[in-house]
């Protein structure tokens with residue numbers, strides 16, 4: 023899609039079954055605009071009567087009253103019609119905003135989870151919220167106003183010529199110059215400046231959030247805001263783009279505002295010249311009175327149109343941003359969905375690269391994880407363990423090779439079935455700002471409170487509940503309720519126990535355990551993984567010595583495989599044997615002196 027495409031019709035299509043209200047609203051607004059112009063004519067007739075009274079002797083107060091009442095009534099009718107127009111446009115606009123949000127959320131739910139690593143939730147929320155609100159503002163307020171303003175403009179131009187074309191023509195030319203300047207202002211170049219400005223505003227907001235998130239690092243390392251080059255760079259870029267946008271608008275804006283707000287500079291000289299050639303000074307005076315009343319209203323209207331075009335440009339840009347989400351490629355669902363009854367996991371020559379990465383994160387990975395067995399992935403940081411695990415629930419799709427569960431390619435299993443089949447416990451589990459109970463229940467929406475309590479017991483969460491007066495009903499994040507990393511992990515394990523999925527992936531699920539709660543966590547994990555196909559990533563090698571197979575990874579490839587015993591016995595000089603030796607040394611490492619005096623530090 024080109025940046026400058028007119029996306030307004032596309033945006034309006036989201037009004038759905040309320041779309042017809044937009045037409046009704048525009049119709050009412052157009053009629054209302056005419057009614058709101060009529061009082062000028064009636065006031066002109068009233069003023070004419072007063073002029074007549076000056077040159078004659080008799081002032082017909084009845085007729086004066088008639089024009090006054092007509093002016094009042096038409097003004098009121100105009101306002102009522104406008105009210106009706108706004109009512110219709112707002113109903114359609116709210117529907118449009120709701121549909122846009124729903125569509126965006128629906129689309130996001132079909133995206134691979136990897137998309138959310140590149141596009142953090144805060145950024146997506148901002149794009150959806152702010153831009154859909156912008157479209158609501160445009161459709162609810164400005165769209166009916168725009169139609170009304172254009173009708174007013176055409177009617178006004180007609181009126182300019184109806185009373186005395188010799189005065190109307192120079193005024194028309196003045197307004198035409200104003201319009202020409204306005205269209206010059208709305209040129210493609212300005213649109214590009216505005217898009218750059220909006221982009222840099224978005225980047226700056228995003229970097230500000232990142233900076234605040236990392237404020238603890240800033241404080242601990244005594245950094246200043248200037249040392250965060252991405253944030254300061256984003257501020258600089260915003261300031262440059264804001265300035266460029268302002269400068270791009272400056273000349274046109276000044277010229278437009280000056281021209282449009284100086285109709286008397288044209289009206290008075292024109293009227294003086296016309297008066298010199300007017301035979302009937304009475305008629306001239308009446309007409310001049312009309313232009314005197316009407317011309318400032320024309321200027322106000324043109325100013326309004328100018329700002330409305332600006333708003334249209336912003337609404338177009340808002341739609342473009344929402345479209346970036348709506349057009350992002352979704353994770354394709356298989357046309358013929360297959361059900362996998364068994365739970366063996368098989369990787370066949372799987373290769374995967376992250377977007378924009380130079381090298382594959384994993385290469386040619388093949389292994390079989392038998393149903394009911396435990397497979398451990400070990401290796402140095404960055405060797406591809408998490409990547410391998412994250413391909414099982416399709417957080418990303420493989421580039422080459424395939425992954426099957428129970429003999430069925432995971433791409434042929436429906437997303438819903440796959441999500442039901444796999445439970446994933448992350449190193450940093452995400453808990454919602456809801457009660458602990460709700461956080462556990464989200465593993466299985468059909469489960470009862472008793473089920474959740476049972477799962478929590480199995481996950482050794484009792485001590486967490488005992489800390490808070492409301493126990494399992496305590497809401498996280500409220501009134502100083504915060505959980506430690508290890509506590510969060512146990513809640514996440516309770517959630518996974520409740521889900522009772524046949525495949526369990528544990529990515530550093532005990533990373534935050536301290537010596538006391540590691541025992542609890544290990545117990546919880548034992549309960550969770552009984553009889554399941556388990557893929558586990560753990561830096562503490564003691565946690566995986568019982569695994570049915572250990573896959574040792576290096577630079578994205580499997581370089582050794584076997585059980586703990588076989589790897590130690592058959593590959594004495596292998597990577598795993600070295601890792602195990604280092605691990606054993608670390609667990610008996612002493613601070614103080616080499617004779618073992620001092621404080622022992624357990625590996626954690």
Ligand SMILES: Nc1ncnc2c1ncn2[C@@H]1O[C@H](COP(=O)(O)OP(=O)(O)OP(=O)(O)O)[C@@H](O)[C@H]1O
Pocket residue numbers: 139376377379383401402403404405406407408409410
């Ligand atoms: N979202 C991502 N985008 C781009 N590259 C990534 C992403 N996540 C990981 N990588 C890269 O892929 C490679 C494998 O990373 P991965 O997280 O799988 O390693 P790991 O073995 O799990 O590491 P650790 O033990 O530190 O968690 C690394 O080079 C890493 O930099």
